[in-house]
Amino acid sequence: MKRILLIITGCLLFVDVVFAQNLKIAVAANLQPVIKALQKDFKQKTGMDVEPIVGSSGNLSAQIRNGAPYDIFLSADMSFPETLFKEGFSQKKPVIYAQGSLIICSNQNIGFENWERLLLTNRIKKIAIANPKIAPYGKAAEETLKDKGILDDVQSKVVYGESISQVNTYITSGVVEVGFTTQALVKDPANKTPLFWQVIDPKTYAPIAQGMIILKHANGNADAGKFYQYILSPAAKAIFKEYGYRVQ
Amino acid sequence: MIINLSLMDFNPIWLTLKLAGITTVLLLAVGLPVAWWLSKGRSIFKIILEAIITMPLVLPPSVLGFYLLLAFSPQHGVGKWLQQVFNIQFVFSFQGLVLASVIYSMPFMIGPIKSALQQLPVSLSQASYSMGKSKWQTFLYVLLPNIKPSLLTAIVLTFAHTLGEFGVVLMIGGNIPNVTRVASIAVYDSVEQMDYHSANVYSLILFAITFIMVVGVFVFNKYQLKSPLE
Numbered sequence: 423m424k425r426i427l428l429i430i431t432g433c434l435l436f437v438d439v440v441f442a443q444n445l446k447i448a449v450a451a452n453l454q455p456v457i458k459a460l461q462k463d464f465k466q467k468t469g470m471d472v473e474p475i476v477g478s479s480g481n482l483s484a485q486i487r488n489g490a491p492y493d494i495f496l497s498a499d500m501s502f503p504e505t506l507f508k509e510g511f512s513q514k515k516p517v518i519y520a521q522g523s524l525i526i527c528s529n530q531n532i533g534f535e536n537w538e539r540l541l542l543t544n545r546i547k548k549i550a551i552a553n554p555k556i557a558p559y560g561k562a563a564e565e566t567l568k569d570k571g572i573l574d575d576v577q578s579k580v581v582y583g584e585s586i587s588q589v590n591t592y593i594t595s596g597v598v599e600v601g602f603t604t605q606a607l608v609k610d611p612a613n614k615t616p617l618f619w620q621v622i623d624p625k626t627y628a629p630i631a632q633g634m635i636i637l638k639h640a641n642g643n644a645d646a647g648k649f650y651q652y653i654l655s656p657a658a659k660a661i662f663k664e665y666g667y668r669v670q
Numbered sequence: 671m672i673i674n675l676s677l678m679d680f681n682p683i684w685l686t687l688k689l690a691g692i693t694t695v696l697l698l699a700v701g702l703p704v705a706w707w708l709s710k711g712r713s714i715f716k717i718i719l720e721a722i723i724t725m726p727l728v729l730p731p732s733v734l735g736f737y738l739l740l741a742f743s744p745q746h747g748v749g750k751w752l753q754q755v756f757n758i759q760f761v762f763s764f765q766g767l768v769l770a771s772v773i774y775s776m777p778f779m780i781g782p783i784k785s786a787l788q789q790l791p792v793s794l795s796q797a798s799y800s801m802g803k804s805k806w807q808t809f810l811y812v813l814l815p816n817i818k819p820s821l822l823t824a825i826v827l828t829f830a831h832t833l834g835e836f837g838v839v840l841m842i843g844g845n846i847p848n849v850t851r852v853a854s855i856a857v858y859d860s861v862e863q864m865d866y867h868s869a870n871v872y873s874l875i876l877f878a879i880t881f882i883m884v885v886g887v888f889v890f891n892k893y894q895l896k897s898p899l900e
Contacts, residue, residue, distance in 0.1 A: 478862065480862045480863060480864070481862045483864075484861060484862060484864055487864070529745075547744065547759065548761075548762055548844075550844075553845060553859070553862075555859075555862075555863050556859075556863055580846075581762045581844030581845070581846055582844055582845040582846065583844070583845075584840065584845065584858075584859075584862075591739075592844075595739060595740060595743055596743045596745035596746070597739060597742070597743045597744065597745075597749075597761045597762070598762075
């Protein structure tokens with residue numbers, strides 16, 4: 423019995439050693455399409471693997487606050503990383519790495535020229551947005567609807583995804599007629615569904631400044647610093663741009 | 671921790687109780703005849719049906735959620751037909767959650783009733799038939815009263831299991847206040863928003879309800895087992 427336990431412990435330790443080397447990056451759900459491209463490019467440049475953990479920014483920061491072993495956090499906004507910084511989960515202030523752009527999107531060709539009007543008609547039964555309290559793209563979508571003065575009128579049609587990824591599922595599977603999501607969705611090569619979409623006027627919502635923060639868990643880990651620098655490098659910026667993000 | 675209830679939104683709790691109540695009543699209506707039928711004899715068809723009914727017990731709820739999401743998409747198949755003919759949409763609606771819960775909790779209703787019926791001596795129903803009672807009369811007045819503890823267990827477990835439903839609702843619910851935002855989702859949501867106070871209150875309420883129910887069943891069953899013969 424003792425021997426078996428020893429073997430099991432040995433295996434677990436071995437597994438831990440094998441996987442411990444990978445950087446763990448907490449990634450906001452809107453980056454799901456782009457993180458694969460970044461990961462590949464980073465691997466090509468440095469030979470290093472990173473392990474992305476994708477979720478809503480709110481969920482990820484709750485995990486970090488409760489001791490999740492992540493090295494870097496790519497948030498969908500600035501407020502989550504700023505709060506983490508203030509609470510001492512990082513020694514370095516967050517930086518903006520990209521600005522997101524909101525689109526209205528559908529898997530049916532319904533014509534978005536006059537989408538405010540369209541949302542009010544009974545052709546649209548359900549509108550998906552991400553939970554505005556935890557997902558910055560959901561907040562932006564709500565701001566746009568408010569700006570157009572139709573939020574109250576369409577409220578009964580709104581369904582909430584727990585992150586932008588779930589909104590994407592709702593759109594591509596067609597359970598909602600339209601949804602508000604990130605432009606990265608339509609640029610994602612993994613998406614096989616033909617989509618129809620239009621960029622939302624950025625003046626109708628507060629800019630989605632997406633912040634990155636290097637976490638305490640990365641202390642003394644030079645590789646984490648490399649990935650941090652990479653995300654701010656021209657190579658990564660070009661990839662962000664390709665997926666519809668705005669970069670400085 | 672100070673618990674302040676005045677600011678709380680208790681609708682998720684009411685919604686959960688409503689969902690569990692409706693699901694239990696529906697499952698009782700469906701489950702009794704099915705369990706009775708399954709308890710009598712064996713055939714390949716019965717075995718397969720019983721396996722299908724039992725599946726939700728072991729399948730991850732996300733599997734059920736995923737297929738329900740696809741099946742009830744208003745753009746194709748069953749979902750489209752339901753929408754066009756009856757104007758019913760099962761995704762993002764309370765009816766949808768009821769349907770999902772009925773499937774999800776079915777083994778908890780049918781399982782205990784079926785095994786209890788199987789364990790009753792055949793002589794019980796034979797005696798009833800020989801006194802000229804019909805099948806249904808026998809079922810209602812002879813068999814059912816004899817499986818009261820199992821019946822109660824089935825009802826309570828179904829109710830409690832529906833209270834605990836999370837994965838399916840997360841996938842097909844859409845987190846709509848007063849429609850699909852049940853307590854388990856509200857807990858998840860509050861934690862994500864770092865509103866640990868609300869999460870705590872919802873969780874404590876769920877904890878208390880389930881605890882009282884399960885203890886109640888144990889007490890009742892113990893009493894039932896002893897009382898008639900002692």
